[in-house]
Amino acid sequence: MSEDASSYPPIEPTKFDLIVVGTGLPESVIAAAASANGKTVLHLDPNSSYGSHYASLSLRDLSNFLNSHPAPPPSTSSNGHDFTPVPLAPRPLYSHVEISSFVPEILDDEHSRKFNIDLCGPRVLFCADKSIDLILKSGANQYIDFKSIDSSFVCDASGRLTNVPDSRAAIFKDKSLGLTEKNQLMRFFKLVQQHLGGGENENERISEQDLESPFVEFLKKMRLPPKIKSIILYAIAMADYDQDNVELCEDVLKTKDGIDRLALYNSSVGRFPNALGAFLYPIYGHGELPQAFCRRAAVKGCIHVLRMPMIALLMDKCTGHYKGVRLSSGQDLFSHQLILDPSSVVPLPVISSPTDSSRENRQILGLGDEKRKVARGICITRSSLRPDTSNFLVVYPPRSLYPEQVTSIRALQISSDLAVCPSGMFVLYFCTLCHDANQGIKSLNAAMDSLLTLPKSSHSESSTIIHSENSAEVKPTVLWKALYIQKLTMDQFESINSTAMPDGNFNYNNILDAALKLFQKMYPDEELFPETVSPESPEDDNEFSVES
Incomplete structure (x- = not known):
């Protein structure tokens, strides 16, 4: 007792x-x-x-x-x-727990209590999803406030972050897309909108055969280039597994489900006047x-x-x-x-x-499959991954970091304006699905290494800002890091x-x-x-x- x-x-x-x-x-x-x-x-x-x-x-x-x-x-x-x-x-639900504090005097007991770290991160609410409807219907909205996530990015094999265009205006403003790519993307989104609106003729609807086919095959049929196909699959439809090899993929996303996810994403943008993008995050975690x-x-x-x-x-x-x-x-x-x-x-x-x-x-x-697990990671830094943005999502599509990476990796940066950490600090959450714990931890470490720098010693103040190779961008230094495997x-x-x-x-x-x-x-x-x-x-x- x-x-x-x-x-x-x-x-x-x-x-x-x-x-x-x-x-x-x-x-x-x-x-x-x-x-x-x-x-x-x-x-x-x-x-x-x-x-x-x-x-x-x-x-x-x-x-x-x-x-x-x-x-x-x-x-x-x-x-x-x-x-x-x-x-x-x-x-036992958690294993392979690794926690490292590189600057312990900053993260002492008094400082520790100023953090609200999510055990189940990274996670958001789509502005138009069922969670928001349930919060409103139940009246729980009286006890919680939200702030929007500013933007989303996809990281390619070279380590560059590409904006995820979440609206027609964003497509036209995106300087990373060429004119041909913008036109292809606009035609695709127009077809999706016509289909969801119950198009009057067959040319304005997606066929039943296509709806039951793998989403990746439908995107190829629409002649979308690989970069845009990857953005749609992994940063908008949020597919977890490599969709390019349908025969080996553990969870093939059907076109009908992919279209539903696109519709959720699209309807989330602009639902609330103060929300910039598609995602919301609860203040205090x-x-x-x-x-x-x-x-x-x-x-x-x-x-x-x-x-x-x-x-x-x-x-x-x-x-x-x-x-x-x-x-x-x-x-x-x-x-x-x-x-x-x-x-x-x-x-x-x-x-x-x-x-x-x-x-x-x-x-x-x-x-x-009860052997499936989630590898989760958390890092705390003193500077943002991007100087102009505080709260945002980064998606690593399968095989974008190394050839054996078969699942997407998502990273979410949250700043102190969401009351999850002291002023001037940032929290980054990482996660990926895995069967093997070591493989999951390898994936998270690869994502962390591409974005962040681990100090060579706990007192290495000179490593607070380090320039990445062949890049003018700076990589924030990790003050505190946690990795763990969670069972499903x-x-x-x-x-x-x-x-x-x-x-x-x-x-x-x-x-x-x-x-x-x-x-x-x-x-x-x-x-x-x-x-x-x-x-x-x-x-x-x-x-x-x-x-x-």
């Missing part, structure tokens, strides 16, 4: 419609949705802060979280009850998202308890069905339904096989459901799709966030704040 948990008074009441363990984004959305529908909800988290695997943490807290090794829960007894307590096993939904749940009566681990499931002795949970405080609580975050493993003797819903949601999240996992069993780890996507759409399908499975007759007037500030329910 933990000291924190034992100091809590008993939780009242002891019976709930739903118990949710973990305050990550999918758990918090479901807790808020259930509370909005009048369900009694208890929301627990063993951590001392909100967010779980979607949290924004100080440097010290991030290091502790990644390196934590939860002890197996203590043995429990049934004490003559009609249920059997079954201890849960902790699930992505950990603000689950907190906003938790606050919304609390307004509707949800009870939140932090620093309270759950140590066992309570299973009916006769039927073997779930009845409740045992907390580390020793208290037993009961509910009709249970949601676990991915940190715990449901013992196989209790439940033998996943449900069809589990397989469906795993497929939705791209988790069909998700389980669902009857009335015991597990949410997913953060995936390798750039937005939350797949994660939220799976969470909302889970809510509908649990409560098929309930409306998600029914329209109600907020008792707090009803006039703000439909406002969405994007700071300029």
